[in-house]
Amino acid sequence: MTRTVQQLFDLTGKTALVTGGSRGLGLQMAHALGEAGARIMLTSRKASDLEKAAAELQDAGIDARWIAADCAQESEIQRLVDETLQRVGDVHILVNNAGATWGAPAEEHPLDAWDKVMNLNVRGYFILSQLIANRSMIPQRGGRIINIASIAGLGGNPSDMKTIAYNTSKGAVINFTRALAAEWGRFNITVNAICPGFFKTKMARGLMEIMGEEKLRENAPLRRLGDDEDLKGITVLYASDAGKHITGQWLAVDGGVSAVING
Numbered sequence: 001m002t003r004t005v006q007q008l009f010d011l012t013g014k015t016a017l018v019t020g021g022s023r024g025l026g027l028q029m030a031h032a033l034g035e036a037g038a039r040i041m042l043t044s045r046k047a048s049d050l051e052k053a054a055a056e057l058q059d060a061g062i063d064a065r066w067i068a069a070d071c072a073q074e075s076e077i078q079r080l081v082d083e084t085l086q087r088v089g090d091v092h093i094l095v096n097n098a099g100a101t102w103g104a105p106a107e108e109h110p111l112d113a114w115d116k117v118m119n120l121n122v123r124g125y126f127i128l129s130q131l132i133a134n135r136s137m138i139p140q141r142g143g144r145i146i147n148i149a150s151i152a153g154l155g156g157n158p159s160d161m162k163t164i165a166y167n168t169s170k171g172a173v174i175n176f177t178r179a180l181a182a183e184w185g186r187f188n189i190t191v192n193a194i195c196p197g198f199f200k201t202k203m204a205r206g207l208m209e210i211m212g213e214e215k216l217r218e219n220a221p222l223r224r225l226g227d228d229e230d231l232k233g234i235t236v237l238y239a240s241d242a243g244k245h246i247t248g249q250w251l252a253v254d255g256g257v258s259a260v261i262n263g
Contacts, residue, residue: 008242012037016239017084017091019071019128020098022049024201025148025231027056029095032232033239034062038093041084042066071098072120074127081131090136093239096125096173097148101166114165121169125176133189142188144239145180149173149193149250151258170195174250181248190247192238197254199226221256 016033020026021042034040034057042050042057042064050066057064065087069080084091100120102113129145137143153170157163174193181191198216217223230253237243252258 003241005242009236009240010037011093011236011240014038014092014239015041015088015090016093016095017041017043017132018095018097019043019124020148021095022046022053022066025196025199026095026097027053028228028231029097029146029235030057030064031060031062032235033093033095034060034064035232036236036240038239039088040064041088041091043069043071043080044098045070071124071128072100072116077124077127077131081128081135085135090140091132091143092137092140093144093146094129094132094137095146095148095235095239096128098124099148099169101163103162104164105162106164109164117165117169118172121166122172122176125173129180129191133184133187137189138184138187143190144243145189145191146235146238147173147177147191147193149177149195151195151197151252151254153195154252154258177250178248185247190238190244192243192246192248193250194231194234194238195250195252195254195258196231197226197252197257199230219257219260220254221260224255226253226255 011033016038018026018030021030022044030040030042040057040062042053044050045068047068050068054064054066067080067083070076098120100117102117125147150170152167153174177191177193184191217225234251234253
């Protein structure tokens with residue numbers, strides 16, 4: 001029998017691991033998945049932030065736990081996977097959201113800063129996806145991986161935005177998503193990406209200082225920045241059976257900014 005829309009979006013009985021989940025976009029997506037019925041495992045580097053985030057989710061009636069880990073370090077990722085599987089069992093939904101950025105002109109960009117961005121934004125995504133797939137999703141013949149890219153991965157920036165490592169890493173995430181989806185479709189694992197535009201997050205604070213919040217609003221056809229709800233819908237779509245025939249795709253959630261840039 002064909003399921004209803006409500007049944008297709010229901011995540012009851014599913015477990016989601018959300019990296020960078022203690023604040024900002026990661027916490028927003030954790031709320032979305034939890035509100036749809038999923039059990040949530042949050043991770044980021046700082047235990048104090050995670051404790052507050054988990055309490056916020058629990059106050060909303062969501063089953064939430066946390067593990068502090070640095071997803072730029074292979075040993076930390078391995079520990080995260082070990083502890084997650086031990087504590088909550090199989091992971092059905094993986095949200096690769098933890099990220100870093102660095103502002104510097106390309107001709108002066110420090111190599112250690114380049115490596116920091118790439119290790120977290122690309123290498124960390126691959127290691128965690130591989131471990132979760134091999135130890136949980138492939139054996140259970142299914143899963144959902146959601147990679148957080150950015151509209152910065154769709155092209156260059158104005159000359160006053162000097163974030164070449166970040167742009168490069170997010171472009172890599174988009175093609176990583178496509179390549180992984182092509183390989184892992186045979187395991188019934190979908191892999192998709194979200195490309196957020198300008199949201200009021202800690203990571204975007206420097207950009208707002210450079211360009212000005214009002215200018216960022218004016219550059220968007222919808223004349224607004226992303227808010228605390230704007231990633232919820234696409235996150236649950238990608239994570240649920242409502243999106244079971246969608247894989248290898250990216251979607252910009254940016255108020256139309258990328259349509260103007262690339263139109």
